[in-house]
Amino acid sequence: MLEKLTPLAESEKSLVKAEVAALKSRLTSQQQQIKQAKLPVIILIEGWGAAGKGSLISDIILNIDPRSFTVRSISPPTLEESRRPFLWRYFKEIPEAGQFLFFDSGWYGETIQNVMCDGLDGKAYRRRIDSINAFERQLTDNGYLVVKFFIHIPKKIQDERFEKLLDSENTEWRISKADKRENRHYKEYAAAWDKLLDLTSPAYAPWHVIDGSERTKRLQVYRILTDAIASALEKQGQPRQCDAPAEEFPLLAMPKLASVSLDQQVDEADYRVRLKEAQTRLKDLHNRIYRQKIPVVIVYEGWDAAGKGGNIKRVAAALDPRGYEVVPIASPDKHEISRHYLWRFWNRIPKTGHITIFDRSWYGRVMVERLEGFCTEADWKRAYREMNEFEQELHNWGAVILKFWIHIDKDTQLERFNERQNTPEKRWKITDEDWRNREKWDLYEVAVDEMLQKTSTAYAPWHIIESKDKRYARLKVLHILIDALEEALKGRE
């Protein structure tokens, strides 16, 4: 891939300066359109040390309103970052609609470091490629423009530039240890980059390899960038693709909700004993997964009044408060809705060794957002795959993932709604929206059934929790959780 440079013809060179100026003013006017069309733009600049990545970014941003862009310079992960999945620190940074984000090196530079210094290869390397491709596809499918440049210079030029920089104490600090290593092993690095670029240049986010030693470098970058923006602006608002081959994921068979029996019961005395017992076991397990640094993600979804809150409370009561968090999910805030819908969930995933309990979750995309028309049909249909991929990232990182559908029937819901309505201390729990949602029970049931069929994977299974008897439901969740944590700890202590 590094050889695919297309140098300019001699005759073109004289035109360079004028054309660059024209392209710059094209970019400036495009920026206004981007703001108005609410297009989010991610520009990633990778390349050799001293190839001029920084000064290229400096040059581009001069044409953009400083309020409309952010530049992120990526260093090796901090301790905090290293306790999250690889993509976490990149997903966290994605811009709001209408904004530019520049990455001065990013997920590729980090991957090359992992290959060259940490021995990333084989299955883990292929997984990394899959992660990266899924990340960029998800971004572009959800309306982001992703433009990727690799600034290439031959070793000879890097040698010369390094020598010059190292010559003055004002500039020598710019050459890091990693840069020196790269220069010493230029050939191996080149081979690693070549392979990586080849594997990550899909149509939705292709690589542009630019000759950093040519004076036409900027001309090429501005041409590619403004063309990419023009094309993205044109496509904006058009329905986006929806090819979700669910069969890629190891799906588990799930029963239809209508076929689930809700007769289970546990009597009060029995419940008390078994609850205490289960909580004691869970408490011990929490301690052990904390020490083994296993992260745990728990998702609660379910019918209104099914007993989610009380169920969560019984789990939380057994946990060390310093090691878990309950995240209630409401409708998205302004800064959340103007980003990829998974952004606010990526932001809340636990550190290694910690537990996050989501009270409602990303599955809102295929339930309330689907039914209320808050996203397009293509959006929610594509989401099954995106959510499976999201959970696969968490799983590959080492997380235990459990998803509970807290289930009751329509009559039980009515009883509980009426009880809430008629009990002054409980009335705050019931709103007009609850009654409106109840009217759509049948539509929700179709959506939930589809969700359970399409997103219950071996690595992130759904569990239907029969909650007509809340005591039974609480014990069932606790036991599933206990089993899953014991399984995760096997052979680790």
Place this chain on the structure above:
Amino acid sequence: MLEKLTPLAESEKSLVKAEVAALKSRLTSQQQQIKQAKLPVIILIEGWGAAGKGSLISDIILNIDPRSFTVRSISPPTLEESRRPFLWRYFKEIPEAGQFLFFDSGWYGETIQNVMCDGLDGKAYRRRIDSINAFERQLTDNGYLVVKFFIHIPKKIQDERFEKLLDSENTEWRISKADKRENRHYKEYAAAWDKLLDLTSPAYAPWHVIDGSERTKRLQVYRILTDAIASALEKQGQPRQCDAPAEEFPLLAMPKLASVSLDQQVDEADYRVRLKEAQTRLKDLHNRIYRQKIPVVIVYEGWDAAGKGGNIKRVAAALDPRGYEVVPIASPDKHEISRHYLWRFWNRIPKTGHITIFDRSWYGRVMVERLEGFCTEADWKRAYREMNEFEQELHNWGAVILKFWIHIDKDTQLERFNERQNTPEKRWKITDEDWRNREKWDLYEVAVDEMLQKTSTAYAPWHIIESKDKRYARLKVLHILIDALEEALKGRE
């Protein structure tokens, strides 16, 4: 202060269990009121190692809906945190209205570590006390309830508990190096705590020292906590105090806006030369402050159409994009408005060595929020002091702080509004709101004059930038910035 324990009378002890149960259910019902009254609650638990801080928090949260609280366990600052002011990581965590936040140790524990291990004393210690008191006063003045417990145990009990914990490999990891050090130097730590508690127990956030070796410990905690909540709920909605002794701050004399002449002019040719020259100097200075790790905070405020955007652009053009950020401030988002108004600014302050340019800022409190009635009179009157304190924190941390009021007169604004209205490419820049704000010019002028008088301090001065001639304004800002950075670098290289 550690001696001020008030043990329960013998006769009371038999009643403990029943009363604790009653207080727990009081807390549960208070939690609903807190949610409805949108009261934010911060509960800080400090105390000796093995005093039972963690299990106390575990016990309290059992009575609270897990969706309504968060627990933060504070460790020594990470690298990322250590590149911010002391209060940063605490301010960042403050809860939304209606939520509880528990700190398992916090700004006091960190301060004691600083005293005992890092030699914090003298002037720096007194400053720390001021920071802490201002932090808690600002929280309570802005509607937060802050409840502080210190769980005390005598050395003998700590010895016994440590011995027991160290005895089993399942628990020995709970005793950190710092805990052992504390135990070895118990007496010195006790003296340091005593002094610290004495200096930080104001009426708005008093200390409650609890005997952690007594079985009545929980009774006392629940009593104090539920009484504090009851009293805060009662006071909610009442106008809060407003005692802003502005004379505490080293204020600079500022002219009235009406007296500022706007005749300055720079011709185009001269401007080009001087702009280039100033930007070259600024570029070099940015490099140097980056290496000296000096943080810089720049605030832009000014009339609509005064030329803020173009001015910021000329500064940004000289900076390395990896070391600065422009933060445009619009009306607060839902999650921002439900916290202390300075929260969103605390969240955006730079790391050491970085520059943050705020395009509009916290001063919105005493301009738009004052004039549009988005906060009460007491709120904005109190804000002058709060903003001076905020900037003092940044200054004490080592930041260079510069604030620019970009100034034009009413006629110039009208000309520029009309030009925008009549130029198709510029029309997006002008909105109905701009015209509405223009009608309130005189009220704004009063507010701005008052702001300039009350918040231009020696450590964070306001500069009025005459911007009828935008070229003059840009050069003036650049030169002020250059002078300030040179001053900050003096003797540091």
